[in-house]
Amino acid sequence: MEKVNLGNSGIKSAPIIFGGNVFGWTLDEKESFKMLDELFELGFTTIDTADVYSRWADGVPHGTSERIIGKWIKTRKIRDKVTLITKGGSCLQPGGPKNNSRDYLTGAAKDSLLRLQTDYIDLYFTHYDDKETPVEEALEAYQSFISSGEIKHIGASNFSAERLQKSLSIAAEKDLPPYEVFQPEYNLMVRDKFEGETEEICSKNQLGVVPYFSLASGFLTGKYRKKEDFEGKDRKIFTEKFLNPRGEKILKSLDQISEKHQVSQAGIALAWLMKRPGVSAPIASATKSSHLKSFIEAIEVNLSQEDMQVLNKASETQD
Known part of the structure; x- marks a missing residue:
């Protein structure tokens, strides 16, 4: 499988990154x-x-x-063949405050290294912005890990354009390690969190971009088309909000392009994201073997300019 570059970080990744949030949640260890x-x-x-x-x-x-993940890698003895991405700074208690202080992130990174049973993390993200803490504190925490080789590269996730730019500027001014990859929420349903100023900052600074919720928590698979489809589903809290006229319009456009190419709606949604300006590799999850088919479809399908225009037009109009 051909690898893609995550910006100028030097990291080469599979063209789709697997989202490990399902491990221990919807999938048990086995x-x-x-x-x-x-x-x-x-x-x-x-x-x-x-x-x-x-x-x-x-x-x-x-x-x-x-x-x-750590146990699997150790059991299979394949650490050198896997690119590991993890994050820190989000409170361990639901709804709690974010914490990007030097001491907190230092402890969080050490704990992640232990849980992952590894000597190094390929890419470590500041999970959320913490507006109460100066941006340089996080960078200072990472500096020692980068010097020791325990963290190879760092990235920012869920930052506003202003705070992302400030972090990059401070890194340059104070000779601190800069963020090299950005992780936004970005998909056909949610475009405004990345497109525009944030996208421009990433492009100007040659940051890799790895969007999460690439399938809008499953909504873009086409499985959820009426309220009854959400009942009893773990992802109801994430997807129910998309069931509106705009969501229906986007699903219809996916149906149209899906039928044209004879691939799944999920495959088309991922392929659209892979062709968007600045995107390096989308993050997507799966809970069944059959779901992985859409990953292959996304890589192999060739969306035309007309296909992209159909999807762009359907997703541009806000309610």
Whole structure:
């Protein structure tokens, strides 16, 4: 599988990054190992996780996703063949404050290294902005890890354009390690969180861009078209808000292009994202082997300019 560059970081990644939030949440350890084995076999060797993943599942402690991934990598003895991405700075208690202080992030990174059972993390993200803490504190925390080789590269996630630019400027002024990759929420349903000023900053500074919620928490698979489709589903809280006239219009455009190319709606939604300006590799999850088919479809399908225009037009109009 041909690799893609994550900006100027030097990281080469599979063209789709697997979202490890499902490990320990919708997939138990045995199911997670099976999914990871299948991903590896297909060539999807970049995995995104975070220290807080699984905190929202009843009885499942935070860090479960990292523990599962770490155990799998150690068992399979393939650390050098996997690109590991994780994050820190989000409160371990649901709804709690973010914390990007030097001491907190230092402890968070050390804990992630232990859970992942590894000597180094390929890409470590500041998970959310913490407006109460100077941006340089996070960069100072990472500096020692980068010097020791325990963190290879750093990135920012969910930052406003203003704070992202400030972080980059401070890094240059104070000779601190700069963010090299940005992780925004970005998909056909949610475009305004990245397009515009943030996209321009990433382009100007040659940051890699790895969007999350690439399938809008499953809405863009076409499975959710009426309220009854959400009932009993784990992702109801994330997807129900998209069931509106704009969402219906976007699904119709996906249906149209999906039928034309004879691939799934999910494959088309991922392919659209892969062709958007500045995007390096989208992050997507799967809970069944059959879901991985859309990953292959997205890589192989060739969306025309006309296809892109149909999808762009459907998703541009806000309610």
